[in-house]
Amino acid sequence: MRVLILGNGAREHALTWKFSKSKRISALFVAPGNAGTGEIATNLPDVRPTSAEEVIQACRTYRVDLVFIGPEDPLASGIVDALQKEKIPVIGPPAKSAQLEASKAFAKSFMVRNRIPTAEHRTFTSYPELERFLLSTPKRVVLKKSGLAAGKGVLESADQKELLQFARRTLQEDQLVVEEFLDGFETSIFVLCDGSSYQILPPCMDYKKAYDGNQGPNTGGMGSICPVPSVTTSLMNRIQTEVIKPTIEGLDKEGLTYKGVLYLGLMITNEGPKVLEYNVRFGDPETQVLLPLLSIDMGNLAEAIVTGSLHQLPFNSAEKTAVGVVIAAPGYPGTYPKGLPVELDIPKGSDGTLIFHAATQRDPKGNLQTNGGRCFTVVGIGKDIFEASVRAYDVVPRVRFDGAWYRKDIGKLLPHPI
Helix, strand or coil, X not given: CEEEEEECCHHHHHHHHHHHCCCCCCEEEEEECCCCHHHCCEECCCCCCCCHHHHHHHHHHCCCCEEEECCHHHHHCCHHHHHHHCCCCEECCCHHHHHHHHCHHXXXXXXXXXXXXXXXXXXXXXXXHHHHHHHHCCCCEEEEECCCCCCCCEEECCCHHHHHHHHHHHHCCCCEEEEECCCCEEEEEEEEEECCCEEECCCEEECCEEECCCEEEXXXXXXXXXXXXXXCHHHHHHHHHHHHHHHHHHHHHCCCCCEEEEEEEEEEECCEEEEEEEECCCCCCHHHHHHHHECCCHHHXXXXXXXXXXXXXXXXXXXXXXXXXXXXCCCCCCCCCCCCECEEXXXXXXXXEEEEECCEEECCCCCEEECCCEEEEEXXXXXXXXXXXXXXXXXXXXXXXXXXXXXXXXXXXXCCCC
């Protein structure tokens, strides 16, 4: 099997790493890839994931048997539709189904139609109307840009002036969804879909806020854990019954074809699980802690999704825990420099740890450099969350570049069961 992975982040490095372990893989390509994927696969730096023409040409040139799409932008732009027209097997939903992530307004309407529990909400297109609503509502609210925003189009604030400024900026280019603020703890649930059956993967938790103690602005994710100790078996049963099953039935009823990965971002409240958002692909940084725990051949998994035979595949996850810590560039999630020289002082045989590159590149001399905001994810794997966290944080300081920073409470700050 010759596989092409689209994307260039730590999620794609983790996917590449997992595919590279498969006995089914004869060639592995990543477009555009990063310095980490380039060590275990062939990077195609000139292929843009959102360009159907370039991706299709790469598939022909390199005789690709399967395309696995990592990020959301190619999915929203219809890359799956273009590949399907060319009869190229692909994992990911078509543009119509990708609206579940590309438009929060669409997703909220889908939840209401299919009686899926979510926060009370309203969608606005007019600033004066929204201003009147915000000034009159006594409830605490959360503002969300309807379209794609790389995890940063959300504002939680008690400052009305800040809310109005965010709303005015957003409504100049997009719709705005206003939700009631929900108390509880968040968890990420990933569901593999093959068009007729589905498989639920172990729960993850993403640390979205920039700073320790869940303080500061939203980011694309500063760390993650898998599984989540507070997501009990009985809670997972409720999530399946109240959220996942009606979502899958809704997709089928509304003709939203789905062969790929469905993410459900949940808030676990005193009333039960409620959906905050859908994503139509693996999350980042959750993928980095989830894939190392799955005892499955990625080639077999990909084939099962494409052929609709997921129900025949035995699923096992290691009885272990993974903790992932993101190392970011100075200034992230705001403005940050690129091209910072990186030193990886990692001793050989660092048991129980993995390093996934995110925004990295090689200079003309082959030296490693940063190339974005989130630069690496260090993953520790252990028998429990304490051991996994210790292993991750033992290695984190060995990833060195000017201004590198990270949260120090990933896997230590944990929600209490509700």
